[in-house]
Amino acid sequence: xxxxxxxxxxxxxxxxxxxxxxxxxxxxxxxxxxxxxxxxxxxxxxxxxxxxxxxxxxxxxxxxxxxxxxxxxxxxxxxxxxxxxxxxxxxxxxxxxxxxxxxxxxxxxxxxxxxxxxxxxxxxxxxxxxxxxxxxxxxxxxxxxxxxxxxxxxxxxxxxxxxxxxxxxxxxxxxxxxxxxxxxxxxxxxxxxxxxxxxxxxxxxxxxxxxxxxxxxxxxxxxxxxxxxxxxxxxxxxxxxxxxxxxxxxxxxxxxxxxxxxxxxxxxxxxxxxxxx
Ligand SMILES: [Zn+2]
Numbered sequence: 543x544x545x546x547x548x549x550x551x552x553x554x555x556x557x558x559x560x561x562x563x564x565x566x567x568x569x570x571x572x573x574x575x576x577x578x579x580x581x582x583x584x585x586x587x588x589x590x591x592x593x594x595x596x597x598x599x600x601x602x603x604x605x606x607x608x609x610x611x612x613x614x615x616x617x618x619x620x621x622x623x624x625x626x627x628x629x630x631x632x633x634x635x636x637x638x639x640x641x642x643x644x645x646x647x648x649x650x651x652x653x654x655x656x657x658x659x660x661x662x663x664x665x666x667x668x669x670x671x672x673x674x675x676x677x678x679x680x681x682x683x684x685x686x687x688x689x690x691x692x693x694x695x696x697x698x699x700x701x702x703x704x705x706x707x708x709x710x711x712x713x714x715x716x717x718x719x720x721x722x723x724x725x726x727x728x729x730x731x732x733x734x735x736x737x738x739x740x741x742x743x744x745x746x747x748x749x750x751x752x753x754x755x756x757x758x759x760x761x762x763x764x765x766x767x768x769x770x771x772x773x774x775x776x777x778x779x780x781x782x783x784x785x786x787x788x789x790x791x792x793x794x795x796x797x798x799x800x801x802x803x804x805x806x807x808x809x810x811x812x813x814x815x816x817x818x819x
Pocket of ligand 1: 794796797798814815817818
């Protein structure tokens with residue numbers, strides 16, 4: 543499943559290919575992904591001009607220049623296997639391609655999704671904040687409002703393990719399992735430690751490190767941006783960055799002790815006994 547850095551890279555990759563371009567027509571090969579596509583999606587999008595491509599949590603937000611109150615933003619979640627490509631309109635339809643948005647400039651935004659867990663809605667800008675997908679979400683980890691004081695406040699008196707707290711989207715969005723593991727390693731915190739017992743100094747470090755690991759991953763993924771115009775291109779995980787994730791029984795780069803793995807809330811937790819306490 544794409545994590546926040548992958549979605550951010552997709553967003554940055556698509557933006558220059560779409561912004562300012564007008565939609566000529568929309569072909570729908572399959573009208574139900576995880577949920578049915580919005581009624582009249584093709585008709586609603588026809589003639590709109592892309593104004594901005596942005597991201598909230600792991601949702602891509604395609605905002606349009608000229609829009610009715612109802613159809614200001616196309617919200618798209620990639621689910622497990624969703625991929626976007628921008629190709630020439632003459633390109634043959636992919637296997638598992640479900641939606642193709644043809645642009646006036648001769649290119650097409652193609653959405654393919656093998657497992658069809660992606661989902662889509664058309665919303666007004668105002669409706670986003672109160673929509674059920676967004677209303678409960680915490681701050682973006684890379685934005686100003688994810689402050690040290692905020693993280694300290696979220697951890698106060700909490701007995702839940704710090705790793706589970708980081709992965710709770712009500713607290714902060716987009717810190718998935720991989721990045722929670724990496725951030726806790728880089729800040730030297732035992733993933734199983736109760737959130738409320740981590741010192742304020744260490745939480746301050748943790749907040750900085752969360753941004754660091756996400757930004758590093760986005761930077762590592764930046765080199766895949768050109769793949770959006772190739773049929774076989776797809777953004778992967780930025781694996782060469784990982785210092786603990788997926789490294790069970792391999793030596794820690796910092797202290798040489800073997801990386802351990804345990805299952806915590808149903809997810810693999812990788813950590814170093816030498817470096818994290
Ligand atoms: Zn270590």
